[in-house]
Amino acid sequence: MVEPLVELKGVSKSFGSKKILDNVDLKIYPGDALGVIGPSGTGKSTILRIIAGLLKPDAGEVYIQGQKRQGTIEEGEPSLGVGMVFQQSALFDSLTVDENIGFALYRYSKLPPKKIRELVERKLEIVGLPGTGDLYPAELSGGMRKKVSLARAIITDPNNPDNAPCMILYDEPTAGLDPIASTRIENLIHDLLFKQGLCRAYAIVTHQASTIRLTTERIIFIYQGKIQWDGKREEAYVSTHPLLKQFFSGSIEGPIP
């Protein structure tokens, strides 16, 4: 039996008096291309942040590759091989593209700077931005910033392959992009797992129909703090579940107000 890469057991999280996640159980397996969908404010990003170790659940347990998360990264917990691409790209404005992508390697690896530059350039080629290492984030378009952010999430120290990301979390990676730039990012996300093998699974929070279609194979639908539906993407499109029907049709008539 295949062991899950990520497992949430009975995870709950509230912000103030508002319960965002309510006793959520979730398993993400190697090869999973998971789409996390649902209306705004239902805890999709919260799930990602709990898996990433940026948030601590109020109740429940989180396991990454069989290892239990004891706290948040802020409290000193390691990332446990989980990488994250943020909605706003989160590139460091004062650093060049090269310094952004190679940030962890420049700070913590014993690799010479020249070698790191080569590794960065290779990742830039993978994401389709060769020769942009000397630019600053302010000089990049929204799509380019997302790609740089992606390159930063997948770069690893060849002398320390254990630190390679087992899973990448994407928080609305195509939000605010035009359809062509979105498609480029979506193809890239898909290829990183299925062609390049640079991660073992990924989870995407998105509202975009094209992102769901081009990047996900499995979908979970979250509403009122619970996973209301979990299954294959093709089944989601034809499901008679009232939440899914309303979500995919974009209708204002239905259980979601």
Place this chain on the structure above:
Amino acid sequence: MNRILSSSGLWSWIQRSWAAILLSGKAIFFLITRKLDFSSSLEQMMAVGPASLLIALVTASVIGMIFTIQVAREFLQLGAGSAVGGILAIALARELCPVMMAVVVAGRVGSAFAAEIGTMKVTEQIDALYMLNTDPIEYLVIPRLVACCIMVPALSILALFTGLTGGLIVAQMYGIADTVYLDSIYNFLDVWDILSGPIKGVVFGALIAIIGCSWGLTTRGGAKGVGQSTTAAVVTSLLAIFVSDLFLSWLMFQGLGQGATMIGQ
């Protein structure tokens, strides 16, 4: 009671002040246990020191001149013109230079710390640092803390010399001879007076860095939150500088001074 506290913003200010105290503890722990990033600290020193130099020196010389005008016109009436340089030197060394330099740095640099780190917070860059196994305290706070703790005292020392030079120019206009002015400084000023400014400067520098960084790290919301953090960081820094100066002066200058005994000598 809680409603009054939260509607006035006082509750938020108390929470952020507490966060700043916790940040101070963590920063001291990191300073002791982690290796200092020299290049990053040097970069911050350049932003705090040389970049503030012109405004700092202009401020110091103008204050030296203004103070000399007020002291000279009164002391000359008393026949105590020989004390003008000394009184100015004591005021500049003990209080004016460290406090004014701290005010300049708080306004120019503390606000920039809060704005920069606050923007990083609301654009998820702080979260990205965590995901890259980098503690923002080590990467952002420590270099700024080190830079302020070195540069505010350094600016205070430079400001003392500039202020005294400004005073000398004005003293000449009031007919006080250079030698009288300089002898007065030599007689009034002792080593402790000269050291007190940089010592205060270290404390003020630490307060500016910690408050600026802490207010940045506790920023919420978007652009509005960054703006509020920036303003609040400067106001809180100024308050902290003046209140801590009261306690430092009380601790450092106990008992009666010897300055007045020099008048007429």
